[in-house]
Amino acid sequence: MTIRIGVIGAGGMGREHIKNLAAIDGVEVMVVADIDATAALDAAGLCDAAASTDAADVAADSRLDGVVIASPDDTHADLTIVAVERGRFVLCEKPLASVVADAERVVAAEATAGRPLVQVAFMRQYDPAHLQVRSAMNDLGLVRHVRAVHRNTNHQWERPLDLVLSQSLIHDVHTARWLTGTEFSSITTQVVSGPRPVEHVVLLGVMADGSTVTIEFVEAAYGYDVELEVTCERGMVTAPQPAQPVVRSEGAAHQHVGDDWFGRFSEAYRLEAEDWIAGIRAGEVRGPTSVDGLTAQRVVDAAIRSAVSGEREQV
Incomplete structure (x- = not known):
């Protein structure tokens, strides 16, 4: 059975x-949509x-399985809902929506559909x-503690805090939930500005089981770099960096390291x-x-509120 896919964006x-799906046996990418023809x-x-230049038409295409x-982020919720209402499986890039209310609409639409259809692309x-x-x-x-560091390089634009959180740190938020198996109960945000509006962000989260999470973000000039460590009762674990050869040349x-997330992940x-x-193929959602x-969007919302209030905010 051939699985027929449409890609929007x-x-x-x-x-x-597109590259990854086209390489899978039995998968056909039938249509690609973008506002730019x-x-x-x-x-x-x-x-x-x-x-195609009609994203909604692709989301509703009855020929597609997924x-x-x-x-763009602000289109995710509406397009996902169109696809879900037609019974299509969806792989939606993060964030699921730009605001909590729209993410709630997606979850409600899926509940109305009567079965899980949506996977969010928290690929970590x-x-x-x-x-x-x-x-x-x-x-x-x-x-007892999760520490995640997210060093990102943006050469094309300077992002405000809400985009740093919803486009980058939302990955680390999901990672903390996935590793601890519990939820954020509160979060505190500290932002340092500099040449960019957001140079450095630190999130301190308290989880429902009493464990803590520290998430750090830096706009790094040298490349794209992600670190992860988890401290437990009887030891700690640090994520290995992807294997790369060490080249010795000209006295050095x-x-x-790499300069974007495509290579790293x-x-x-x-x-x-x-x-x-x-x-x-199995008729189920297996990932996030x-x-x-x-x-994750609710945690991001609380982090934004904390940055404004200067106080710890409940999630």
Whole structure:
């Protein structure tokens, strides 16, 4: 049985999904949509798909088994709802929505549909380094603290705090929930400005079981870099960095870090695509759910409120 997919969004993320999906046996990317007709045609050419400028039409296409939504953040909720109302499986890039109320609408639409259909693309759940941490934690007792560091390089624009949180740190929020198996009860946000409006962000979360989470973000000039460590009752685990050769030349030793998330998480994206397709074949959602997307958005909302109030905010 051929699984037929539509991809909405022909930017870097959409093209990454197209590449991975087209490489899976028994999968056909039928159509690629983007508001920019040239971008849609170019991305469609990667997999001999049709091109469209009507995203809603693709989301509602009855020929499709699944829809990938990699369009701008503020379109995610409405397009996901269109697809869910037609019974399509959805892989929606994070965030599920730009605001909590829209994420709640997605969850409500899925409930009305009567079965799980939406997976949110928190791809770190498929990253081998993150999976190794989760496995190693099993023998170390209860989690006491999670520390996540997110160093990002943005050469094209300067993002306000709400976008830093919803586009970057929402990944770390989900990671903390996934690793601890519990929810944020409160969060405190501290922001340091500099040449950019947001140079450095620190989130301190308290989880429902009393464990704590520290999430750090820095706009780093040198590249894209993610760190993770978990402290438990009987020890701690640190995520390994992706294996890269150390090159010695001209009196120096150099190890490549990378300057974007595509290189760092290429294997995670590939495994995510494979698992999503396997879930469609089995008629189920196997990865992070719409409720995971909504819950992470509620944490982001509380973090924004804390930055404004200067106080710890309840989630």
